[in-house]
Amino acid sequence: MKLKQLGIGLAAVVFFAACNNQPKTDEASKVDPAEVVTPTENTEPLSGKGKIEFEEDAFDFGTIKEGEVVNHVFKFKNTGEEPVILSAVSASCGCTTPDYTKDPILPGKEGEIKVSFNSQGQVGTQQKIVTVSSNAMNKVTTVQIKGAVVEK
Template sequence: MVFKNTLLAFAIIGLLVGCGNQSATKTEQNVEQPVASTTDTTASKQQGIIEFEESAFDFGKVKEGAVVEHIFKFKNTGAAPVILSQVSASCGCTTPDFTKEPVLPGKVGEIKVSFNSLGQVGNQQKIVTVSSNAENRVTTIQIKGVVEE
């Protein structure tokens, strides 16, 4: 009889302890999820946003060998500084140079694109890919026109 009572006591204690742990686990999960989603929402509101004045420049017609340059200006319309991490062209004949400093909210940055038309006769469309920490992480601009012999 004592053995049965001891066994019953251990079973009840095990049940109570087991239920207590499940309750604590559920409470921890409920607390953690809202905090994570609040942080994610705040982070998305605290990003920079790149807005170009123009996304394409048409240089018209030029003679082969001419170097065409154009400056693309963009404004950071977001709430955090924008840092351009990489600006690359689709062709070796096109060279980008860009603002290296962080562009603060409300301020303007620049990307200067130079196109060397030597050996590039015909219709041209060169894409420049801009990578940054902005909300729109990767965006493109283009320079296009016709190179005549």
């Protein structure tokens, strides 16, 4: 019995001692503040002068049977003065999957968001919202896909 208690006590000491170990620092990896490069006028961040304008902000797929998959492409144009970068595109439901232009969209150019809706288990009236976050003036915009799903 004493041997068991001694083993548990020793394990506890080793566990707590290991928690206090600090990572070793390599002197060669330390950064000299004099070597830090600060941004210049050519590396300033974009000021949000890009603008996203969708051709349409909603798509009605009508009536489909449960289990069918609906795909739609929402096209947009950058009508602003600077490139637009989409930082996140997310759907309101796991049944809706967005895919989007990852490269910066230059002024006057177009990008797209492909939305796929899987109607399996989604019987009834549907309205799925896709939220688009970017560095544009309109930082957060939405598009939606809607319609009705009937049982098989």
